[in-house]
Amino acid sequence: MSLRHALLGLLADSPQTGYDLTKRFEETLSGHAWNASHSQIYPELKRLLGDGLIEIVGEGSRGSKTYGVTAEGRAELRRWMFSPLGDTPPRNEFVLRLFLLSSLDLADTRVLVGQMAQASDVEVAGLTEAIATIERFTPPGTRPGYARFAAEFGRRYYELQSEWARWVLAELEKAS
Numbered sequence: 001m002s003l004r005h006a007l008l009g010l011l012a013d014s015p016q017t018g019y020d021l022t023k024r025f026e027e028t029l030s031g032h033a034w035n036a037s038h039s040q041i042y043p044e045l046k047r048l049l050g051d052g053l054i055e056i057v058g059e060g061s062r063g064s065k066t067y068g069v070t071a072e073g074r075a076e077l078r079r080w081m082f083s084p085l086g087d088t089p090p091r092n093e094f095v096l097r098l099f100l101l102s103s104l105d106l107a108d109t110r111v112l113v114g115q116m117a118q119a120s121d122v123e124v125a126g127l128t129e130a131i132a133t134i135e136r137f138t139p140p141g142t143r144p145g146y147a148r149f150a151a152e153f154g155r156r157y158y159e160l161q162s163e164w165a166r167w168v169l170a171e172l173e174k175a176s
Contacts, residue, residue, distance in 0.1 A: 003036050003044050008053060008069055008077040015057045015068035018042050028147065048073070094161060110172060117165035123158040127151050 010016065010024055018041055025036045036044075045067060048054040053073035058066035069077070094116065101109050134148045 002080075003040060004048060004053075005077060005080045006036065007041065007044055007048060008073050008080075011054055011067055011069040012074055012077055015066050017060070017064050017066050018045055019064065021045075021067075106172065106176075110169065113165045113168050113172075117162050117169070120158045120162035120165065124155055124162060127155040127158065131155065 006025075007021060010021055016024070018038070021041050022036075022038045025041070045054065049056070049067070053070060053076055054067045055070050056065045057068035060066065097112070097116070101112070104112060131148060131151045134145060134151060138144055138148070
């Protein structure tokens with residue numbers, strides 16, 4: 001995944017300023033899917049503008065610009081969405097730590113895996129709350145927003161991590 005495609009997707013949802021995009025990253029994507037700072041977003045917006053994938057659809061006070069995705073930008077986003085997964089190497093810190101558990105002694109492994117379970121439980125609680133908020137603001141009779149689907153995936157992902165960590169702790173107890 002690239003910042004370029006994340007920005008195109010967010011702008012396909014609705015026109016936004018660089019400030020709005022930075023806030024959306026912080027509030028929705030950071031920590032779950034993708035992290036981007038103000039200093040990364042603005043140069044990428046300039047490149048997208050230069051490539052004709054976005055356009056300025058409004059200007060506000062103090063020179064703020066509202067960007068919208070162009071037809072070419074939508075086509076590029078669609079192309080990327082349908083490209084095979086795995087074009088970029090995956091990075092998952094949780095899984096990396098799994099591979100490195102053998103570097104710890106048994107007591108440290110138990111502590112770390114317990115911390116993994118607790119951290120996953122915290123994420124489940126936060127995403128459960130986010131889902132409830134999304135559902136509260138979804139008008140009756142309308143289809144759920146796509147943010148709801150992403151939040152549900154995240155909740156299930158962290159539930160799996162928590163379940164796995166508790167299984168490891170039980171397996172370690174059996175072996176003792």
